[in-house]
Amino acid sequence: xxxxSEMTPNFWSQIQIPLRQFGERVAEFFSPSSEAATTRxxxxxxxxxxxxxxxxxxxxxxxxxxxxxxEKRAEREETGKDYYFSERSFGKFRRTFRLPADADTAGISAxxxxxxxxxxxxxxxxxxxxxxRIEVKRA
Numbered sequence: 675x676x677x678x679s680e681m682t683p684n685f686w687s688q689i690q691i692p693l694r695q696f697g698e699r700v701a702e703f704f705s706p707s708s709e710a711a712t713t714r715x716x717x718x719x720x721x722x723x724x725x726x727x728x729x730x731x732x733x734x735x736x737x738x739x740x741x742x743x744x745e746k747r748a749e750r751e752e753t754g755k756d757y758y759f760s761e762r763s764f765g766k767f768r769r770t771f772r773l774p775a776d777a778d779t780a781g782i783s784a785x786x787x788x789x790x791x792x793x794x795x796x797x798x799x800x801x802x803x804x805x806x807r808i809e810v811k812r813a
Contacts, residue, residue: 707721716795717794722789730747741768745767776797776798781796
């Protein structure tokens with residue numbers, strides 16, 4: 675067993691780096707609960723984000739993928755007559771959703787209320803019964 679005097683700064687970094695990397699990988703497994711629904715006119719994605727402020731949420735669109743990222747920062751303190759209690763909760767999150775082909779990406783909107791982020795994606799409506807003549811070209 676190593677004595678404290680034999681532990682060098684290099685020894686500590688060799689211990690801390692794998693632990694930090696493990697912690698980052700574990701954090702990737704945790705993501706907020708979500709649900710997706712559809713109506714005649716739009717798709718709706720709801721993401722549960724209790725304790726997350728609007729300023730800590732980002733919604734990005736890359737091609738047909740919608741990504742919600744953010745960070746939760748929460749602190750709570752209670753003081754009483756004979757006790758003291760403090761609790762902190764921090765963590766980053768990321769959820770990605772693939773949008774269907776009929777999603778109108780130009781009309782996407784997002785709102786945050788009471789710890790729930792709601793993203794509304796309008797649908798592109800093309801008349802299904804409209805007749806269309808296809809031009810025949812000479813090859």
